[in-house]
Amino acid sequence: MPRLSEVIAELDALWPPQRAESWDAVGTVCGDPDAEVTRVLFAVDPVQEIADEAVALGADLLVTHHPLYLRGTTTVAAGHFKGRVVHTLIKNDVALHVAHTNADTADPGVSDALAGALGLRVTGPLVPENNLGRICELDRPETLADFAARAAARLPATAQGVRVAGDPGATVRRVAVSGGSGDSLFDAVRAAGVDAFLTADLRHHPVSEATQRSPLGLVDAAHWATEWPWCELAAAQLDEISDRRGWDLRVHVSKTVTDPWSAHFVPAATPPEGASHAPSGHTSPGAPN
Numbered sequence: 001m002p003r004l005s006e007v008i009a010e011l012d013a014l015w016p017p018q019r020a021e022s023w024d025a026v027g028t029v030c031g032d033p034d035a036e037v038t039r040v041l042f043a044v045d046p047v048q049e050i051a052d053e054a055v056a057l058g059a060d061l062l063v064t065h066h067p068l069y070l071r072g073t074t075t076v077a078a079g080h081f082k083g084r085v086v087h088t089l090i091k092n093d094v095a096l097h098v099a100h101t102n103a104d105t106a107d108p109g110v111s112d113a114l115a116g117a118l119g120l121r122v123t124g125p126l127v128p129e130n131n132l133g134r135i136c137e138l139d140r141p142e143t144l145a146d147f148a149a150r151a152a153a154r155l156p157a158t159a160q161g162v163r164v165a166g167d168p169g170a171t172v173r174r175v176a177v178s179g180g181s182g183d184s185l186f187d188a189v190r191a192a193g194v195d196a197f198l199t200a201d202l203r204h205h206p207v208s209e210a211t212q213r214s215p216l217g218l219v220d221a222a223h224w225a226t227e228w229p230w231c232e233l234a235a236a237q238l239d240e241i242s243d244r245r246g247w248d249l250r251v252h253v254s255k256t257v258t259d260p261w262s263a264h265f266v267p268a269a270t271p272p273e274g275a276s277h278a279p280s281g282h283t284s285p286g287a288p289n
């Protein structure tokens with residue numbers, strides 16, 4: 001069985017920590033480098049439910065995309081929710097390792113996994129300088145509504161679901177995708193000249209301006225859902241390493257939805273009197289989903 005330090009060395013080769021953004025906090029949060037590793041769990045968020053899942057699974061290593069601590073702390077006391085995670089992990093001999101912006105910029109990385117989940121053909125990076133996001137082609141043109149429906153069907157279900165901005169009937173051939181918050185990438189998306197952009201955490205003003213400026217279609221999925229496919233990609237990568245090195249690791253992907261949004265209501269109410277709306281792609285009957 002490999003030591004934690006040997007497994008981490010392989011993970012660092014997949015996602016070199018020096019490629020993380022300067023503000024980021026990647027790497028090993030807790031764990032004994034000499035401890036043996038037999039079972040590994042991948043998840044997006046290092047939250048208490050995931051720590052508990054790692055313990056119940058008998059995992060020796062939890063690898064998450066999001067950092068537990070992004071800024072410095074002076075306490076890991078269990079009275080604080082983050083300290084509770086640290087206590088749960090250490091008391092049960094579970095190491096925690098984070099691959100965040102170094103996994104975003106890796107090849108293959110978070111956006112490759114997102115494109116793969118959607119069945120898209122990647123033709124190159126959206127931002128070549130730091131390898132962020134991906135430009136993709138569809139096998140055949142489809143409407144923006146069908147493209148969004150594809151995302152809703154192929155990404156794991158969340159309360160948020162998938163939102164669309166722009167004409168749902170517009171034709172989509174080339175798209176940009178970026179896992180996680182993508183609204184800092186609008187300039188690159190416009191420069192790429194794609195028909196649609198799929199990402200997460202899009203806000204009113206950038207979306208309003210983007211759709212006023214050009215017929216770009218926008219597809220906004222839950223942050224967690226756009227990054228979860230990376231867990232499957234990462235687990236497959238570690239499985240392959242384990243086979244190659246004869247480690248016989250047991251590698252798992254958490255299916256727990258840790259997107260913080262827990263319900264979504266779409267009222268059947270009509271817009272304010274006299275108001276009209278651009279062509280609507282609403283298909284939800286209004287029940288929380």
Ligand SMILES: [Zn+2]
Pocket residue numbers: 066179180181223227
């Ligand atoms: Zn994220």
